[in-house]
Amino acid sequence: MKTLSVLVVNLAICLSVFSQTDNAVLLEAENFQNKGGWVVDQQFMDLMGSSYLMAHGMGVPVEDAKTTVEFPSTGEYNVYVRTFNWTSPWFEGQGPGRFQLMVDGKNTGPVLGTTGTQWMWQQVGKVRILNKKTTVSLHDLSGFNGRVDAIYFTTENTPPPNELKALGKFRKKQLGIPTKPEKTRKFGLVVVGGGVAGTTAAISAARLGLQVALIQDRPVLGGNNSSEVRVHLGGRIKVEPFPALGDVVKEIGPSRGGNAQPAEYYEDEKKMDMVLAEENISLFTNYRAFEVKTKGSRVTRVYARHIETSEEIAFLAPLFADCTGDGTIGFLAGADFAMGRESRDEFGETTAPKKADKLTMGSSVQWYSVEENDPVFFPVFQYGVEFNEKNTEQVTMGEWTWETGMNFDQIYDFERIRDYGLLVVYSNWSFLKNFSPVKNEYKNRKLEWVAYIAGKRESRRLMGDHILTEQDVTDYMVYLDASAPTTWTIDLHYPDPKNTEHFPGMEFKSIAVHKKIHPYPIPYRCLYSRNVDNLFMAGRNISVTHVALGTIRVMRTTGMMGEVVGMAASVAAKHSTTPRGVYEEHLGELKALMEKGVGKYNAENMQNYNEGSTLGPKE
Template identity: 65%
Template sequence: MKTRVILSLLFLLSLGSVRAADLFVEAESFSNKGGWKVDQQFMDLMGSPYLLAHGMGVPVDDASTEVTFPEKGEYYVYVRTYNWTSPWKKGEGPGKFSLSVGGKKMTSPLGAEGSAWMWQIAGKVSVKNLKTVIKLHDLTGFDGRCDAIYFTTEAGKMPPSDIKELEAFRRQALGLPDEAPVAGEYDLVVVGAGIAGMSAAVSAGRLGCKVALINDRPVVGGNNSSEIRVHLGGRIEEGTYKELGGLQKEFGPEKGGNAQPAEYYEDQKKMDWLAGEKNVSLFLNYRAIGVTKEGDKITSVVVKHIENGKELKFEAPLFSDCTGDGTIGYLAGADYRMGREGRDEYGESIAPEKADKLTMGSSVQWYSVDNKKSSPFPEFSYGVEFNDKNCEKVMMGEWTWETGMNFDQIKDFERIRDYGMLVVYSNWSYLKNRMKENDQYKNRKLGWVAYVAGKRESRRLMGDYILKEDDITKNVSHEDASFATTWSIDLHWQDPKNSEHFPGNEFKAVTKHILIHPYAVPYRCLYSRNVENLFMAGRNISVTHVALGTVRVMRTTGMMGEVVGMAASLCKKYDVTPRGVYRSHLEDLKTLMKEGVNKKGLPNNQRYNEGGILKDKPVVQ
């Protein structure tokens, strides 16, 4: 009798120790993504890249992948998703999709409830084959989003919602190692492959540096890529160092225009150009997620692949932050600013009387095409109502469609991008479905709507010098004068007419161009004042909000990159920091800027969108 009791207890204990079987699947890792897009823009905010059903009102093709379950049985299914219109309208949203497992459709719709990223219960499924195909089926074409899918045999076992806890859960579920492997040995690591980053990498590479160029999208070019479609702006061949900007004659698109067909932006030309650089290794689809330091120096940058989650560590004596958002500087503790300085801080007449957090906004550009026949568009009304008085009676929207000036361009960026898409769809729906005299729109359909937002301003990393209004308007001379900025002081603010109809929720911008004389910007604006081995090039350099209005255009940021690459080669040659180049090797840098790193004899094919300039005074050196 005693033996039987002991055996019974052992049996019960063994039952209690049986662990639930579970399977965690990242949506962005699906082998067949169909018409869904990988969106990594907000992984720092919500924890991960995700799949986006960006069909502009037409359902996209299914995404599918084969998974291997740990065992057969009954599984509870959870899907992490987000009702993206919830900030503007309570209730069911437009981003609906369904999930099928082994051909069985789960609870539908997903993605249309709640008000934050959440684990939505998708139902229960009986798994009879360990290898099973799962599919995401878009129901609307209106940007449904799926981050991950979790299967478990244990009732009520749901992954955590807290971002930090979820990250730990993710790593354990996916078996990710604690330490990322080192990717290789490099002299310079450039993070961000927009025009500035591309130019920095090639400039340094041609001067003998081994360079890693990291980009978190599948194409390079940043705002000038086919994903965002902003044309290059500003002038090259200006000032004392006329060879600066010459690289752009090698890779720059030859057609101008915002929000134009994809071929205008010549993505492949840029990719081929980088592929021809023997000292530059391009790492596509990797996003920087961490930095390690020793004292005031960065020792490595850790990056994560946006589809397979693979992490790599890049070690180097030098780094260049060309992310636009100043991500590397921020992670490394670099001094930075956001928003507008007050008028008294730097004596800037254009600045507001008091400092505030306003920035220039982000653009979701779009255009329509003539479909030659009647083209319906679904009714779309999710919290922003249009009528004959407030609608935009247009067939495309470029830079003036700008959102988020009164929001944080880092912390609120998903909301900012989503609002940009929301107003495009809402306005188009009104033009197509409810405007009385709309014959001109009946045969038109949306041809392209950006889902990667074009950002103008966020963090500005502080250097040994901060460029300000007086430098530019009074032609203040600096011994370390480098690239010439030529664009007007071009600062955007909310369109007053748009504000009348949408106070606090504007989506249109205006500007006033204040023309300048071409002005040579100090080299000291291109490296961090408190992180010893960090360069920066792009819209995140050391300037005030007012001064950003001139240096932020892409031909100018490309010249910044060239100067950074040259300075990096001198850091390697003389074993000095970026500041050491200024203190001890400025004449060497001037020689390199005069010679340039570009192929000589090429015609200037960058004559579009140069902007107006004042010509009665020379560039001050």
């Protein structure tokens, strides 16, 4: 029997739209029955306590989000909305994310989303509820990313708490969510993160007989290679010493390349279909892992919360794989990790800076425009970052080079980083459309797509029994546990000096500095934690230095890592051992699997794009 795949839990959404007590009603915006043109943004749940709805209209107001509420009684209620002005880090005035709260089609009063420097409960005023069954709507006024976490109606004069821990307890009480998840699922392997690495890890392990849970906090798979972010695959597959590695990447990967292209280029349905075809995979989309339980040096369970319904599930397994990119599961489990750049002396890397620092590669908000037959209006957008004839980017699209946040923390400052990406795209486009000397060249151009899910390159790196360094790769130090090959250059990003001239400390463009390599097999010991005994990792969060990350982070390479992790998990399960135990006692068995591969469909390799430049095989 095919294992049940959990996609969007529509029934749960219908059953838990809101909560009510004798004198109050709490509405979670992300749980509205009809979201209209508003989008669910879960990227910052760990920072602000919840996912939220956002009016991502790229300057055009979006359709209202609506839900039906049954109030405990008619009468007068005080109303509070949790929101803020997302441009406040750069602009002191009224922000652009304007919206109104509507009750039974009537405006409740003030324009919201224009004030506040952080997420907070803002008082709307008093509203008279005339019918117990009432429609509540969010009415967007600008299309410029107004955002709503929750709405609270109360007969009291006290808003909910703002402090995250207290707010979390308040939510659970109001929504009737148990303190600990009532649903528990057991698996042979739990993979957290449904990017390319997590997807291939799940498929590989499932094909080798493990019962696998794949947890992904978005409705689609692929991560940066999905239609939500739109970064094409990079690197090569079918490379010595294990040319069978990459067979799964070949099966799930899009046949067309290109960054910031139309959605169909990224073939979300192919990845989804490949996962759903595997009877041993239970897929949990729209669930975000938020807590880890450990016993000694082992993970015992992971808790995940649905990003719309707030339903929580506990996942139990003897083995876990952190494919989150941010190393979230490892971090929560107490795994050793690094972040930022190591000093040159720490590992003897010639490319490393003299002194260690917190600089990371940044995140990209990609975008593109299209030419229409008639003039297209775009509002004036000026919110704290000045664009003029000298500093504007006269372009019609922005891909990987539009990169923000290198000087900020890619975990704790991530909402600000993403928002700055949106800010500069809109500001630059507004100048081109409204003020530029060449504005006639842009008069018929429409801003067609801007990512609101940011494409992140670097954050935490979980430390394994081996830390891959620059000289491992450049000196071709092949270890006994050689596994997935990296074929990309050592490709490190830095703020674009030209952009720095115009926007010092506020850069949004990057340059790439490449150092060519020979195709290099990554040691398997980089793919499991050195101090959390049952934790694998695959993706950009594996055990490497900042410099070595420059070569292993492209997605065909991370996908092959996922295949290796799935194979290693099957060996570990077979022998009731740990990831380290596979290296110490069963490495030959793992190598045999890497030689054979887990390809299933004998698919032709159609991915002859963005393979990268290297010096060729080592002589």
